[in-house]
Amino acid sequence: DTGVSQNPRHKITKRGQNVTFRCDPISEHNRLYWYRQTLGQGPEFLTYFQNEAQLEKSRLLSDRFSAERPKGSFSTLEIQRTEQGDSAMYLCASSPPGTGTGELFFGEGSRLTVL
Amino acid sequence: SQQGEEDPQALSIQEGENATMNCSYKTSINNLQWYRQNSGRGLVHLILIRSNEREKHSGRLRVTLDTSKKSSSLLITASRAADTASYFCATSTAGDYKLSFGAGTTVTVRA
Numbered sequence: 001d002t003g004v005s006q007n008p009r010h011k012i013t014k015r016g017q018n019v020t021f022r023c024d025p026i027s028e029h030n031r032l033y034w035y036r037q038t039l040g041q042g043p044e045f046l047t048y049f050q051n052e053a054q055l056e057k058s059r060l061l062s063d064r065f066s067a068e069r070p071k072g073s074f075s076t077l078e079i080q081r082t083e084q085g086d087s088a089m090y091l092c093a094s095s096p097p098g099t100g101t102g103e104l105f106f107g108e109g110s111r112l113t114v115l
Numbered sequence: 116s117q118q119g120e121e122d123p124q125a126l127s128i129q130e131g132e133n134a135t136m137n138c139s140y141k142t143s144i145n146n147l148q149w150y151r152q153n154s155g156r157g158l159v160h161l162i163l164i165r166s167n168e169r170e171k172h173s174g175r176l177r178v179t180l181d182t183s184k185k186s187s188s189l190l191i192t193a194s195r196a197a198d199t200a201s202y203f204c205a206t207s208t209a210g211d212y213k214l215s216f217g218a219g220t221t222v223t224v225r226a
Contacts, residue, residue: 004157031212042119042203042216043158056213091157101145101207104214106157 004107006092012113013082020078021110025094032075033104034067035091036060043091049075082114119147119204119217127223134191136220138204139184145207147180148214149189152201161189161202194224 005024013019025032030051035043046065047057051072064082069075079086089111093104119140128134138147146165150158164171164180164187171178177190191198201221205214 033213035216040218042205042218045213045215048213050212093158101212101214103148103160103163104158106150106159108157109155111155 004092004094004105006090006107006110008110009108010111010113012115014115015082015084017082018078018080019082019112020076021090021092021112022074022076023092023094023107024074025092026096026105028096029094029105030072030097031095032069033093033095034075034077035093037089037091037109038087046077046090079112082112084114087112087114119206119215121202121204121217121220123220124218125221125223127225128194130194130196130224130226132194134194134198134222134224136189136202136222138187138189138217140187140204140206140217141185142206142208144182145209145211147178147187148205148207149176149178149187150203150205150216152203152219154200158203191222194222196224196226198222199224 007022033048034046037043047067049069064080067077089109091109093106119138122137148163149161152158162173164178175192180187201219203216203219205216
């Protein structure tokens with residue numbers, strides 16, 4: 001098992017551009033989470049999926065953000081019309097079925113810099 | 116929003132010393148977890164303590180939970196340079212499958 005994989009690891013973009021991040025969870029993990037982390041802060045919850053269903057979205061998630069998990073496997077997080085305030089580390093995590101809110105397995109993150 | 120708050124924000128200790136950090140939270144929890152994050156990396160799960168447990172050990176880690184005070188502590192004994200990292204507490208509430216993280220404690224272990 002290779003763990004949670006996130007791509008790209010780093011993305012530099014200009015304000016107003018769209019960016020997309022991909023997360024491949026650990027196989028057979030049915031829950032997938034997206035968090036955002038800014039420098040010196042803890043991760044902030046953005047959204048999570050159980051299989052392909054998006055079950056919760058944070059109020060922090062503006063309508064410029066959209067996440068999908070079309071076949072219940074990998075997930076994408078798209079940010080449209082990026083702003084400098086979107087600069088952050090975007091973390092993906094997954095968890096196996098039947099564990100309640102147990103351990104989350106995190107990827108290495110995708111760092112976004114908006115110029 | 117962040118449910119937990121860690122204290123202190125930063126901690127610097129000598130190798131071999133113990134490191135203690137605290138976490139306070141606001142609402143009733145299902146469990147509390149501690150994670151470690153090395154600079155620029157993802158988070159790694161350290162330990163989980165359920166709301167009906169008071170103390171838990173894992174190797175050099177000791178976690179306590181006081182639900183009456185809504186607080187937890189993480190003790191790292193005999194610290195090593197490799198323990199240099201940020202440590203976060205995270206809470207879950209009943210019926211909620213997401214974790215809420217605090218702002219973290221940055222620990223520096225000096226050789």
